[in-house]
Amino acid sequence: HALVRLLDSMRHPDGRIAVEGFYDEVMELTPEERAQLAAIPFDEEAYKRELGVEALFGEPGYTPLERTTVRPTLEINGIWGGFQGEGTKTVLPSQAHAKISCRLVPHQTPGRVLESIRQHIAQHTPPGVRVEVHTHEHGTPAYLIPADHPGLQAARDVLKALYGVEPLYTRMGGSVPVCSMFLAHLGVYTVTFAFGLHDERTHSPNEFFRLSSFKRAQEAYGCLLERLAQG
The missing domain is CATH 1.10.150.900 (DNA polymerase; domain 1)
Incomplete structure (x- = not known):
């Protein structure tokens, strides 16, 4: 329960990331950039069928194509803990684990984003729970080449x-x-x-x-x- 609560605290109900400082370095799209993306053919109904979902969800104020290409993300890649074999076992697990990753956009600094997540975890860890954060990579800044290069x-x-x-x-x-x-x-x-x-x-x-x-x-x-x- 503690891990689920902690992970849930990282995102607002509307899909916006709730980690303080996460968006600080994000540059908003210009009208020209949004127009370039809007010109790309995108069939939302076909996209939903491909994903096997009935509705699309994400950061408000942006199209599905913008969310998947130019907006930063924080996602849960995996979560596990406790008994997972066949049948049931009514023993409460003493440990639970999760893996998360972030897709950064231009101007975001990997180290700064990581530190904001660490601080969020420290501030939202339930009483009596100990959390360990392990990083597997240092992260890479997003790359963007000027359109007129x-x-x-x-x-x-x-x-x-x-x-x-x-x-x-x-x-x-x-x-x-x-x-x-x-x-x-x-x-x-x-x-x-x-x-x-x-x-x-x-x-x-x-x-x-x-x-x-x-x-x-x-x-x-x-x-x-x-x-x-x-x-």
Whole structure:
């Protein structure tokens, strides 16, 4: 019960994260950025069917696409404790465990977010309960390349030539830590250029990649290198 209460305290009923200071460094989207995301085709009903849910839930004031791409998150990855075998056993567990993670957005500092979570846990731990916090990684700052960066514009030109339509700008909820490292230590931006599609189940046991995308990627990378060489 204590662990469930503690985890529940981290989020308001409407979906907004309740950890004090969590949003302090978050930069609000500009009208232009929201317009770019709104231009991306998104079928909410199909998305709900894919997830197997009847309704979508999350931070108020943002669309489902914005919540999954440009807003920070705090989620429970796993929770366990006590007897879990077959049948019943009426013994109260002396320990319970949970794993949480956060997706950060540009300008958020991993260390500062971690410290805010530690403080929240200390302030909301029920009397008589001892909590231990273990961190598995130090975290990685979110990476964002300016929309007008020459490298990104080169990628845009290549994609437009290959597909015959104007590319749309979006962000991704995943992370590639080396991009932030290159920017922090070398002062250079990284253009990510990939051709995996939404339904190819990236990182899952049944991940796959279409041969048609592979062939198009071969052509695209050659064109991109040529385009970058032109300056």
